[in-house]
Each structure stands twice: as C-alpha cells, then as structure tokens.
Amino acid sequence: xTRQSSHPFADVAIVGVHNTVQARVLPEHDSTSIALAGALGxxxxxxxxxxxxxxxxxxxxxxxxxxxxxxxxxxxPTQMGIPAVLDAAALITTGQCSVVLVAxxxxxxxxxxxxTAPWTRPANELVVGYGLFTAAEFALMARRHMxxxxxxxxxxxxxxxxxxxxxxxxxxAVYFGxxxxxxxxxxxxxxxxxxxxxxxxxxxxxxxxxxVLTTAGRAGECDAPVWILGGASDxxxxxxxxxxxxxxxxxxxxxxxxxxxxxxxxxxFAMAGLSVGDVDVAELYDPFSFEIxxxxxxxxxxxxxxxxxxxxxxxxGPGAQLPVTTDGGTMSFSHPxxxxxxxxxxxxxxxxxxxxxxxxxxxxxxxALCSNGGSGALFCDVLLxxxxxx
Amino acid sequence: xxxxxxxxxxxxxPRPSSRGQAYWEGCRxxxxxxxxxxxxxxxxxxxxxxxxxxxxxxxxxxxxxxTGSLYSWTVVWRPPDPSFRVxxxxxxxxxxxxxxxxxxxxxxxxxxxxxxLRLGVEFHxxxxxxxxxxxxxx
Numbered sequence: 001x002t003r004q005s006s007h008p009f010a011d012v013a014i015v016g017v018h019n020t021v022q023a024r025v026l027p028e029h030d031s032t033s034i035a036l037a038g039a040l041g042x043x044x045x046x047x048x049x050x051x052x053x054x055x056x057x058x059x060x061x062x063x064x065x066x067x068x069x070x071x072x073x074x075x076x077p078t079q080m081g082i083p084a085v086l087d088a089a090a091l092i093t094t095g096q097c098s099v100v101l102v103a104x105x106x107x108x109x110x111x112x113x114x115x116t117a118p119w120t121r122p123a124n125e126l127v128v129g130y131g132l133f134t135a136a137e138f139a140l141m142a143r144r145h146m147x148x149x150x151x152x153x154x155x156x157x158x159x160x161x162x163x164x165x166x167x168x169x170x171x172x173a174v175y176f177g178x179x180x181x182x183x184x185x186x187x188x189x190x191x192x193x194x195x196x197x198x199x200x201x202x203x204x205x206x207x208x209x210x211x212v213l214t215t216a217g218r219a220g221e222c223d224a225p226v227w228i229l230g231g232a233s234d235x236x237x238x239x240x241x242x243x244x245x246x247x248x249x250x251x252x253x254x255x256x257x258x259x260x261x262x263x264x265x266x267x268x269f270a271m272a273g274l275s276v277g278d279v280d281v282a283e284l285y286d287p288f289s290f291e292i293x294x295x296x297x298x299x300x301x302x303x304x305x306x307x308x309x310x311x312x313x314x315x316x317g318p319g320a321q322l323p324v325t326t327d328g329g330t331m332s333f334s335h336p337x338x339x340x341x342x343x344x345x346x347x348x349x350x351x352x353x354x355x356x357x358x359x360x361x362x363x364x365x366x367x368a369l370c371s372n373g374g375s376g377a378l379f380c381d382v383l384l385x386x387x388x389x390x
Numbered sequence: 391x392x393x394x395x396x397x398x399x400x401x402x403x404p405r406p407s408s409r410g411q412a413y414w415e416g417c418r419x420x421x422x423x424x425x426x427x428x429x430x431x432x433x434x435x436x437x438x439x440x441x442x443x444x445x446x447x448x449x450x451x452x453x454x455x456x457t458g459s460l461y462s463w464t465v466v467w468r469p470p471d472p473s474f475r476v477x478x479x480x481x482x483x484x485x486x487x488x489x490x491x492x493x494x495x496x497x498x499x500x501x502x503x504x505x506x507l508r509l510g511v512e513f514h515x516x517x518x519x520x521x522x523x524x525x526x527x528x
Contacts, residue, residue, distance in 0.1 A: 114472045121470035125404035125414075126436055129522045130494045131397070131466055131474040139464035140482055147462075147505045194465040194500070242435035243482045243492040245461070250442055 007390035008271065009228040012092040013219035014085075014385070015212055016046025017347040022174050022207035022334035026107045031337065032063050034208035035105030038340075039064060042210035046222055048099055053212075055097030057088040058104050059339050074100075081342030082372045082381035086231045088213045098215055105208030106337025117204040119338045122240045134287060135193040135201050137244050138376030141258060142195055142290035144246035149305030151293060153195045155312045157186035159324075160200045160289035160331060162317045167328020169318075170359040174205045175332040186289070200289040202330035202341075209340050209347055216389065224354045229367065229384040230272035232264040239377035246375070258294070261371065261380030265299040268382045272390070274367060276300045279384075281362040282322055283349040283370040285342060286329035291374040292316070299369070299382065318360050326352065326360035345370040346383060353387045394479050394496045396514035396524050401473045403517040409437040412451050417521040420513045422454040424489055433489035456511030457528070458485040465500040483509055483525050497526035 005011075018041030020034055029037070035058070043050055055074035056065045065073050074097050078084040081104070088100040110117040121133040145151045161181040168179030179185075181199065189198040219225035236248060236257045246258030255262045269275055276299065284295050293307035301322060302310045310316070316324040327333040327348045335341045349368035351357045366388070372381040406414040416423035426433050429446035440447055463481040466474070479495040481503075495503060496512065509525035516522045 116468075116470045123402060123405070125407055125410050126492050128402050129397070129404050129516050129520065130480045130492060131401070131469050131471070131478055132480050132492070133470035135468075136464050136466055136480050140462045140480065143462040143464060190467065192466070192468040194467075196464075198468075237435075243490050245435065245482055245490045248435065248490070 005390065009089055009093060010390050011216045012089045012213055013216055013225035013227055014350050015214050015219050015222035015225050016042040016048065017211050017350045018042040018045050018209060019172060019344065019347060020208040022172065022205055022336065024174060024205055026206040029107040029206065031105045031107050031109060032060055032067065034107045034206065035060055035064060035103045035210065035340070036067055038105055038208035038210035039068065039101055039103040042101070042103070042212045046212040048212060048214070052099045053101045055088065055091045055100035057084045057091070057100060057102045060104065064101070064103055079339060080372055080381065081339070081344070081346050082231060082370070082383045083233055084343065085211065085346050085383065089228055092213055092215055098218065100213045101210060102213070102343060103208070103210035104339035104343050106340050107206040109337055110204050124241045126242060127240055132240065134376060135196050137240055138288040138291060138374065139193040139196050140244050141246055141294070141375040142288070144258065145290065145294065146195065149308070151308040153187060154183055155293060155308035156195060156200055156289040157183035157197070159292040159311045159316065160186045163286050163292070163325045163329050164199060164332045166318065166326050166360055167332020170327050170333060172358070173328040173333040174203065175328065196288055202287045202335045203332065205334045205336050207334045207336040207340060209344050211343060211347060211350070224387070226350045226353050226385050226387060227389050229274065229386045229390050230268035230270070231383040232267035233379065233381040234260045234262070234264040235379040236260055237378050239379060244376050244378065257378055258375055259298045260375055260378060261295060261373070261382060262298040264380060264382040268384050272384045274384065278367045279322065279369045280365040281326060281352045281368045282324050283345045283352065283368060284325050285345050285371045285374060286325050286331055287374055292324060294375055295371055298380070323360065323362050326357065326362065342372040345372060349383070349385045353385050392477050392500060394477065394498060394500065395475065396496050397474055397478065397516065399515060399517055401516060402471055403520040409439065413437060414520065417513060417523055422456045422511050422523055423451045424454050424485070424487065425449040426452050433487065435490060452487070454485050454487050458483045458509055458525070460495065460503060460505065460507035460509055461490060463495060463503050479503060481525065493523055493525050495526070496524045502527065
C-alpha cells in the first residue's frame with residue numbers, strides 16, 4: 001500500500017550531514033576541495049556511495065559533479081542553504097533524482113586581510129562609494145528598529161553573547177573555548193558600524209559542509225532520517241544594490257522589507273501545520289546580533305518591538321524557552337562564505353532533531369526552525385525540520 | 391572630535407551601469423537626478439525601466455531639490471577597504487520628493503545625527519569620472 005500524505009515533502013528525507021573542520025584558514029584547501037570533503041563526509045554519514053548521487057545542488061554543483069565523476073547527473077546552481085535544500089527536495093519529490101547532494105565550501109577566498117571578506121562588500125554602483133559592507137547595511141536596518149521601538153545596544157549584545165557562548169561550548173567551533181561572553185564583553189569590543197561592535201558581527205573563517213537527501217523509501221535504510229516539515233523564501237530585491245530601507249513595501253497589503261521572512265515563516269508553518277509555539281529550537285542565521293531580535297519578531301515568536309526584551313529576559317539561551325543558534329553560528333562556529341555558512345544552519349537544525357549535537361543538544365527536540373539571510377540583504381528563508389515523516 | 395568628512399579620491403568608486411549613466415552625469419554637473427514614472431509618479435530606490443507600481447515603461451528623469459531628512463544611519467569605524475577615512479556615516483536619506491537614497495552624512499559630529507535631521511545635498515569628487523552626492527545638515 002502506498003502511504004497517503006498530502007504533505008509536499010512527505011517523500012523526501014535528509015539522511016546525511018557533515019561539517020568539515022572549520023578554521024580561520026585551511027591552507028591546504030580551496031573552496032571546491034573543502035566542499036568535496038564535506039560531500040564525502042555527508043555521504044559517509046548517510047551510508048550512501050558517491051556514485052549513487054544523481055543530482056548536485058549548489059553554486060559549485062557542476063565542478064562537484066565533475067570531480068566526483070557523477071555525469072550525467074542533474075545540476076541546480078542554486079545559491080545559499082535553504083533554497084538549495086528546497087530545490088534538492090523538489091528534485092526528489094518530482095522524480096528527477098533519487099539521491100541529491102547539496103555541498104558548499106569556502107577557502108582561499110578572503111586573502112586580503114586589510115579589507116573585509118570579499119563576500120561582505122559587493123561593489124554595486126549606488127553603495128560602493130559610501131563604504132558600505134554587510135555590517136553597515138544591517139546597521140541601517142537596526143537603527144530604524146532602535147528609532148521605532150527603543151531597541152538597545154545591550155539587547156543586541158545579549159543575543160551576541162548567548163550565541164558566542166554557545167560557540168565557546170562547541171568543540172567544533174572556530175572560536176571554541178574563547179568565552180564565555182557577557183553582554184558587557186560585547187559592548188566593550190571596538191565599534192565596527194554603530195550600533196555593531198566587533199562581537200556583534202559574524203567572524204570569517206574557512207570550511208566546507210554538505211547534506212544528502214533521498215527518497216522516503218531509501219531513507220528507511222538510513223539511520224535517523226530528518227524530514228522537511230515546511231519551507232519558504234522571501235526576497236525584496238538583490239542584496240546590497242539599493243538602500244536597505246525598513247519601510248520599503250512594494251505590496252501595500254503585505255510586509256515591509258524590515259520584516260523580510262515574515263511571509264516565508266507563515267508559509268512554512270502553514271505547510272507544516274504548526275505554529276511558533278511548537279518550535280523547540282531556532283537555528284537562526286546570525287550575521288549580526290540585531291538580526292536575531294528582528295527574526296524573532298518577523299517569524300512571529302514576538303510581537304513587533306518585543307524582540308529586544310525577549311532576548312534580554314533570558315529566553316534564547318541553552319535550556320531557555322527558545323534556544324537559538326546553538327552551535328555558535330556565524331559569530332563563533334564558522335562563516336566560510338555565503339553558501340556554506342547558510343547551509344550550516346540546516347545542518348545544525350538536522351543535528352538537533354536527530355539528537356546528535358555534541359554541545360547544547362535540546363533534549364527531545366521535535367521541531368527545529370532554521371533561517372538564512374536577513375533584513376540588510378533583503379532576503380530571508382525559513383525551513384522547519386522534524387524527526388517524524390509529515 | 392570626529393567631524394564627518396567626504397572621502398578622499400582613491401576609494402573604490404562606482405562603475406556606472408548603462409541605466410545609471412544619466413544619474414552619474416547629473417552628479418558630475420552637481421545636479422541630483424532621480425527617476426519618476428510618467429504614468430503614476432512612482433519613485434523607486436534606483437533607476438528603473440519598468441514602474442514597480444503600475445508597470446508602465448515610461449520613467450523620466452527629474453531633478454531633485456536635494457533636500458530631505460535623515461531616515462537611518464550608521465557610523466563606520468572599520469571600513470571594508472583601507473582607503474576609506476574613518477569615521478564616516480553611511481545614511482539612508484528620505485528626499486522631499488518622496489524617494490529614499492543611499493548616501494553619507496558630512497559636516498557634523500556623529501553625535502549630532504538624529505531621526506528626521508534636515509539635510510541638503512553636496513557633491514564631492516571621488517575620481518575623474520565619479521562625483522558622489524553627500525548630505526550635510528542644514
């Protein structure tokens with residue numbers, strides 16, 4: 001008998017995940033070689049032979065297909081993490097592929113250390129002359145939130161301190177053992193782009209990672225398959241091309257750019273048949289501390305303006321109501337370029353619902369939310385994962 | 391004291407796109423141009439070929455008075471490229487014609503920046519080809 005489910009992702013599962021070693025620099029690697037190391041690790045985790053892969057998703061998919069000898073195979077040059085995973089899932093559910101690899105890596109990219117990482121400073125004509133980079137772009141969104149709701153640097157620093165302390169406890173994090181951190185430590189670090197201090201910002205590092213998806217049938221042969229309960233993406237335009245304006249709102253009946261991700265979250269929760277109260281752990285993408293406060297509001301965990309107090313009142317740490325970014329995120333775990341660093345949120349959410357996290361495991365986590373992107377970049381993606389087939 | 395100043399020549403300068411040519415030519419002539427939909431008067435966040443409001447395909451260039459209000463800002467102390475002189479204050483300015491633009495504030499201390507601060511445009515050379523519009527409190 002065929003199992004009946006109306007859920008669009010009932011017939012696909014995540015069966016393998018892997019992070020390579022993450023470090024400030026990996027001198028023996030380039031982006032492709034470290035992505036391939038991630039790919040082999042994820043396939044080993046899944047117990048699936050490389051030649052069984054018949055689809056590769058990710059910015060570097062064609063090169064990975066070449067180097068693993070997978071041709072002819074399906075390729076989807078989808079950027080970032082959550083969109084890549086959703087595309088991979090669609091390749092399975094539509095029958096185009098049976099095993100899909102999503103792999104990404106970054107190494108030997110940030111070589112001029114007098115400048116910020118290249119992926120943080122796109123040279124678009126309306127922004128480059130004003131010295132904009134990701135920290136400044138997100139700061140412009142944070143400032144509007146401060147002006148509107150009274151959100152404080154202390155509240156943002158609390159989010160950063162929690163996430164950095166999560167990384168401090170994670171032996172796989174680039175900044176393992178470098179804390180713990182208090183909000184005062186964050187506020188005492190040097191100013192980068194007001195209101196963001198150094199410790200409010202993502203670090204930069206190198207590393208690779210990958211994730212393997214397959215059919216529900218084959219997933220039955222794998223240990224601890226994880227299921228996609230819901231997922232969706234929001235965008236208002238290209239990142240870092242125009243002014244990041246909180247109140248930019250092309251659709252009068254929807255959300256402004258400052259709440260990017262709000263629509264995606266509502267779609268994802270509706271698909272899952274869940275609400276924010278069902279989420280056990282939130283692996284939020286953390287390019288800057290403010291973005292945690294903003295996403296908590298946009299996704300519906302808090303009302304507008306209540307994200308700062310929610311964080312300050314101790315609700316996002318280990319053991320709290322909603323543990324957030326439990327591996328240390330881009331601030332402490334790793335930040336190896338736009339593709340890998342976003343896929344790593346999905347990997348951590350997968351590990352949480354598998355119960356396999358070596359640090360900060362949320363006991364009995366049944367619903368994990370993860371996100372990518374953020375307000376300063378005008379896009380935001382949301383994915384919900386769980387251990388039970390939908 | 392850290393008076394906000396225009397950047398010196400030698401910073402990474404914009405490379406104008408084909409649709410941005412008129413804007414940058416205006417800046418060289420110390421005129422702040424923006425696009426407005428000839429059908430519905432929509433103003434975007436940059437040059438456009440299709441109106442994002444009514445989808446008419448007849449934008450026209452208008453000259454702004456160059457006055458507006460401070461909408462959001464940051465003060466940067468760690469630049470993306472070492473050629474930038476710190477501190478500087480990237481800002482989103484709400485022009486009186488009803489459009490937002492990216493710029494930077496000059497001519498005051500960072501502590502003087504506040505929501506709604508009244509501003510006027512001022513042009514400074516960034517390279518032989520590029521003149522950047524900045525905004526100064528009025």
